[in-house]
Amino acid sequence: MTQQQANAKGGWRLDNSYTRLPDILYSRLEPTPVDEPKLVVLNEALAAELGLDAAELRTEAGAAMLGGNTLPPGAEPLAQAYAGHQFGHFTMLGDGRAILLGEQLTPSGERRDIQLKGPGRTPYSRQGDGRAALGPMLREYIISEAMHGLGIPTTRSLAVTLTGEPVYREEVLQGAVLTRVAASHLRVGTFQYAAGLGVREHLQALADYTIERHDPQLAGREDRYLELLRQVVRRQASLIASWQLVGFIHGVMNTDNMALSGETIDYGPCAFMDVFDPKTVFSSIDRQGRYAYGNQPKIGVWNLARFAETLLPLLAEETEAAVELAEEALGLFGSEFERHWLGGMRAKLGLFGEEAEDRELARDLLELMQTEQADYTNTFRALTLGQIETSPLACAAAFQDWQARWQARRDRQSEPESASRERMQRANPAIIARNHRVEEALAAAETGDYDIMHRLVSALADPYAYTAEQERYAELPDSGERPYRTYCGT
Template sequence: MTSPNSPTFDNSYVKQAERFYSPQEPATVATPKLVRINTVLAEELGIDPQWLASPEGIATMAGNHMPDGAEPIATVYAGHQFGGWNPQLGDGRAVLLGELIAKNGTRYDWQLKGSGRTPYSRGGDGKSPLGPVLREYILCEAMATLNVPTTRALGAVTTGELVFRDQALPGAVFSRVAQSHIRVGTMQYFAARQDTEALQSLSNYLIDRHFPDAAKASNPVLTMLNDIISRQATLIAKWQSIGFIHGVMNTDNMLLCGETIDYGPCAFMENYDPATVFSSIDHNGRYAYGNQPGIAHWNLAQLAQALLAILDNAPDATEESAIALAQQALDAFPELFLKAYQAIIKDKLGLSSFSEQDDPLFQDLLTLMEQEKADFTLCFRRLAELADEGACINNSVHELFEFNGNFTPWLQQWRQRLIEDTQTPAQRQAQMFKANPVFIPRNHLVQEAIVAAERNSDFSAFNQLVDVLKTPHTFDPNKQRYALPAKPNERVLQTFCGT
């Protein structure tokens, strides 16, 4: 029997035609135990945190209990993976329990990841080792505090079972929350089957759920496409500004609501290098840091192609006219990205505005950082400290990072540019501290937390890291180790998917 304190579901996606998903109960597990719950997020979603941490809540997160109102499904989609087309993918190790209405009125999916086989598992076991669950929890919550649109961590539980990859590993299930899990690949799935009715139905659903203003436009689908392109431009600009590298920017990992999803082989860059790759399966560097804006544009082109059959709603519409509309929408992406990126860069550099004349200054800084193998995060953070040299900074990162003599000419140019700016030094520094974090989920710290949990069931390093990352812009010298780049013997150069 379900507790009266259990969440209230309000499911809408299951009302779509059943070809959009398969009803799917999660697999039960042996002895679920709580790792952590996200109390603040639970409260925002209207979930009683005490219920979530109770035996019934833990059983729900493990897949052993279905609360009243839950309607578990596995959704279907297709996608381009590393540029290669796969006509059917789908939730191979995830089950969508249902939807919740947050206190602010926003609708969210609650999904269990690592919850067993589904019709889309393609031979896999549908389970997740503990390591990828902890990585996703750490990374997505860090991204949220860094103001990056992202899926969120509601909670994580261990299963008491082993998952077999190249070795036996403890199993876990991750509770993921997203504004929806509809992907570019979802549209591609139905477009490949020439199912125009499904494309229109899915577009109507997306407009109603995420783009309500598009419903008032003369061409709602085109307006929706423009809105998606704009959201993606802003999202990728935010990734680039903090040195985040996704690792698997396939079209099936691109949510149309504009949130970051799939924190498998991802990581934050330390030494600045546009060619940086962490993913063990990205053999040719397709998704390297410097390639991410271009790949986002390519993915959006696949979305536009999938929508061609319904993109032009004029009475005299033709394939050529639909292609012209799609191309016009796609051509806007580079400028949208550049404006979003420069709006962030002006804050990182301490400027009140960013003009074309400022771009060489910024590019010269990046060139220097690459030449000097400067830490991306600490370099910008130290720059923020120098923005108001009359201020007394008790907790400085100068012992962790300092500009060497090769930066001196550039720093002189930057200071001259600041003299021309309208902000006071105090205003400038406050802006820069807000734009330049000191704590990011460094790969060696994430790995340290995973190893301790996997080998010794010790979650203290995991919990401490999650807590430190809640305040990424405030430097505490007592937490100095969390701001330090990896030592040579600590470097983790490859990250892996959990499948």
């Protein structure tokens, strides 16, 4: 297809490589039409990156496409099959309310999945209706774009489209469809499903496909499956470290929500932490704290072990040898996570080079935050701006000792104070998607007012800007707005 032909079709250049996998891994079907599709949010910057015509998407025909009533040129829609450990319990799953339209070939040469979330029932819906409500879809739009602004690998949100139909949860809600964009929707759970089929050829086809999508440099190597495992371990160690550094809590780290691309996927009961506490949980269904902030690295390793188990038949002929190779690869997580996390902490504290006490310096600050119930983001913001007197830490005697150690560490480095401050500003966001601001935006949107949401998303697009316009988004919630709870929205 020429570029001129693509432009004539709204910029769509879809391929469907997933359909070339064994058909046991997916089910072909089309979205269920809705009554009255109405586009309410469009990510024009992302549309441009994808090579799509935003003006075309804003038309009635564009809304019909994003709502699932029509298909873009070249689409071969399907629902992916996968399994997953949900809160530690294994379940056979699949896209119960999502349909992959195809893979957009972007002007920059990337391949990006285009998926509709909430377009109706699929063979994997079980007792679900396959639909989604407006609030949770807007929430995913806001948080995923906030993560993108923070520079953290993430799936993106292209659009939210009202369906004109109600969805029934605990109450009657407005129905909506989210258009999600991802490097791929391959998950640990995808491999768990393939391994469960017990057909080596299916598993190998999926592994080779994953390598083609995410690690093409490995194609043809004898050790490609072991190196795939290592690459996934490295990506997840980096990703989870980046979550920890900004106080992000995913909330539902089931194996079907761990993307092999290293992108954050599934923004259900997620939230950003206010007061620092490793035990922080927001999800209403995580009653035991399995996915608490402090547990995220451990759960990451647990999930990766499940991925490694699926690859054992491809790693070596003898099970014992395969297990040994898998354990070696999994062992990379600890050092990789520590490297990314400690490197990030050095940046957040304006430190250059490496000294043995740096880890203790960072950990001691976090303990002080927990003891004094200090806000995580705003503590680092205050340190960056030299306004620590605004923090609850300022009156703590132990903090005075910590501050003296911190200053002594900075005095030992050759870089000037200005360079240290610049490094801190690049590493410490002035704002995050505060829970009360997200809820404020969602409440207004439910009434048809999207201005509050647009202003919030605009501010979150550059969280390191430190502008006067961002000040209100750094304000903490009233005490009456805590504790905060999130819900899956399914």
